[in-house]
Amino acid sequence: MSDTQTLIENRPPSVATLFLERVSATPDAEAYRYPVPPAAGEGPDDWKSLTWAQAAERVYAIAAGLIELGVQPEQRVALASSTRVEWILADLGILCAGAATTTVYPQTNEDESAFILADSDSRVLIAEDAAQLAKAVAKRAELPELTHVIVIDPAGVESGDWVLTLAELEQRGAEYLEKNPDLIKERVGAITKDQLATLIYTSGTTGRPKGVRLPHDNWSYMAKAIAATGLISGEDVQYLWLPLAHVFGKVLTSGQIEVGHVTAVDGRVDKIIANLPVVQPTYMAAVPRIFEKVYNGVAAKARAGGGAKYKIFQWAAEVAREYAKASQDNFRRTGTASVPFGLGAKHKVADALVFAKIREAFGGNLRACVSGSAALAPDIGYFFAGAGIHILEGYGLTESSAASFVNPGEAYRTGTVGKPLPGTEVRIAEDGEILLRGPGIMEGYHGLPEKTAEVLESDGWFHTGDIGELSPDGYLRITDRKKDLIKTSGGKYIAPAEVEGQFKAVCPYVSNILVHGADRNFCTALISLDEPSILEWAKENGLEGKSYAEVVAAPVTVALVEGYVAQLNEGLQRWQTIKKFRLLPRDLDVEHGEITPSLKLKRPVVEREYKALIDEMYAGSREA
Incomplete structure (x- = not known):
């Protein structure tokens, strides 16, 4: 048996076990970096660090606090927050309590949040701030199983019986640990590999999202398998900004615990360009x-x-x-x-x-x-x-x-x-x-x-x-x-993602593109442009001061994009070519449900929303 196989086959039952092992092996090494915005609201962020031992102190306090609230092994604790260091500490706290994390995107609306909390049977919700708490408060009557809400950022939040701040939970947990010093070791020691660790709801393009059940063994395997690829080492500095509610962001935390490198955590997408020279990562997922x-x-x-x-x-x-x-x-x-x-x-x-x-x-x-x-x-x-x-x-x-x-x-x-x-x-x-x-x-x-x-x-x-x-x-x-494969009325199969990808490489102004053509006799496209880039171009082309909607409606902009579509078509098979396109009056976004929080296109939603534009492109053709 190879070293790799041995490493993977002899994996521990959970990432919680790996976390305890990591803390024991390198307690004083740096684990996490996170930004603290300046008090005055201006100037650069101040980046702070946590060693593995300092992170563990908080993780164990969160775990003990949840146990003191009555959370049992495999019971669900929901986490509705953007990517920040507290997300990771809370997730590890839930896992060390033997419970399971239900992830909720902070952008998820009130109704869908309530559906996820009810469907998952979540007993506790860890909410980022007052806005996330408000969603739970509005739906409280529909959530009888939800016994407590813990709020990470206490600004504008009044705590009481039902609502606690994260600081209060950690305080209660630390006191509980003083009386029960072996509590975490016992809880983690009792975790079996097939116990539920995470429930992630896929953002369905149609109907209600489905909860994907991922047991502890999945994450333990991921940690060992990622380390076995040799792609990461203990010397690395990772910049982690992806949504941790998404499985891609979440898996990055497992590999890090296994090898013990530093992770700089900041989920603010608008800060990526400013953060890169500060963090100076050796690797980053995107x-x-x-x-x-x-x-x-x-x-x-x-x-x-x-x-x-x-x-x-x-x-x-x-x-x-x-x-x-x-x-x-x-x-x-x-x-x-x-x-x-x-x-x-x-x-x-x-x-x-x-x-x-x-x-x-x-x-x-x-x-x-x-x-x-x-x-x-x-x-x-x-x-x-x-x-x-x-x-x-x-x-x-x-x-x-x-x-x-x-x-x-x-x-x-x-x-x-x-x-x-x-x-x-x-x-x-x-x-x-x-x-x-x-x-x-x-x-x-x-x-x-x-x-x-x-x-x-x-x-x-x-x-x-x-x-x-x-x-x-x-x-x-x-x-x-x-x-998503398109079959035209002429019987030809087209992979829209391939054509869309080629257009993104050709046109520097595109933000999103959807190729349409199922059961039609030619292909069309809906295109949205990248606002900063096209407004910059507009200044040089007699459209300065115009709004995005006005710029994309201008004949000169349509002609610009037409040139890129012609360039794209030169490299395509005849039946793949885009015969007509329409520029959208605004970019596609998460808020309108047109793209998922992980920035994937929701085709049925976009096609429904812009049905009139699609129909207009086929009007007068033989099939109309």
Whole structure:
């Protein structure tokens, strides 16, 4: 048996056990960094640190406080908060109490929050602030099982019997621990691997979300398997900003506990650009939208610098892609990432002019980024690879504890999601669907045995609903969601995500694009533009002072996008080409339910919302 297999097969029953082991092994090492905004509200944040021992003191106090409130093993404690250090401490406190965390996105509306709390049978809610508390208060009559709400940020909150602040819970827990010093060790020691640890509700594009049941063993496996890939080490500094309510954010906390590196935590997406030079991470996970935004921002800045600057950027972008493709191809064949001399020389010049500045903006120490949750357009991936920002695409679902595949370090291949994690099996079904089996797969959907049976076979194979292909040496390429494949009225199949990804690489102003064409005789697209980029462009093109809606309605803007659509169409098969498009009067957003909190497009919602625009594009065609 290999060392990797031994490591994974001899895993402890829970991450709570791993946490106790980590605290015991490196109590004085730095565990977490977090920002404290200045009291006056102006100036830079002050970053504070917690060692593993300091984190443990708070985690154990939270765990004991929950036990004192009567929380029993496997009972659910809901967590409705943005990404912050208290989210991690609370989650670990829940796990060390033997209870299970129900994650709730802070953007979730009142009705859906109440549904999740009721469906999960959550006994306690840990809410970020007064706004999250208000949702529970409004629905209190519908939540008889909810005995307490704990509020992290006490501003504007009155505590009492039903509402406690997190500080009050920790105080009660610390007092309870004084009387019962072995309490945490006993609770953690009693956890079995198949006990429920986490209940994550998938943001359904249709109907109510489903609760995915992830037992303790899933996270323990993830921690060991991620460490076994060799992609992270105890020397790393991770910048964690992804939503922890989402499985992708949550899995990043398991790997960190296993290897013991530092994690800087701040979920404010608008602070990413400012935080990177401060945190100087060695690795960071993100979703494709972030890389698209950075790419669009760099392109827009170059364009604003005048024609010569933009020409240099375009040349450098081509060099980056050529360099990345050549070095990856060579690595695949020979095991070294060398490139032809002439290309290397061009790359050196492009690096001095463009790429070095991009690396600096990412903090200067970035070894790799992990991208997941949706497909990254290969052209954008190659651009960053050539610029020295190595984006390792990965793949997984809530139902597989997030990380089923990841690209292997130096041997990564842009456009693929890499190889399966050690211990995970993969199979491609006859219709192209990706099937997974292994210790990361969920127990099932909460209270929905029929829905579970639809996707989980009795022998453990899970139907992902994604279509993909495996290379002879085991790299997986996702081609689309099974249910998202479009079949035109001419009988041709189209993968909309592929076309959408190509457009994002071509058009520096795009924010979101939805390709439509199921049962139609040609394809159309709904396009929303990135507001800062297009307003910057508008200034130079006689539209200064106009609102976003006015800019996108202007003929000159439509003509601009038309040029990019024509460019896209040149590289497509005839039946894939976009014959007509419409620019949306506003960007798609989470608030309107058009994209999920992890920034994935909800196709049915967008198609319903903009049905009139879609119908208008097909009016007068043979099928109308």
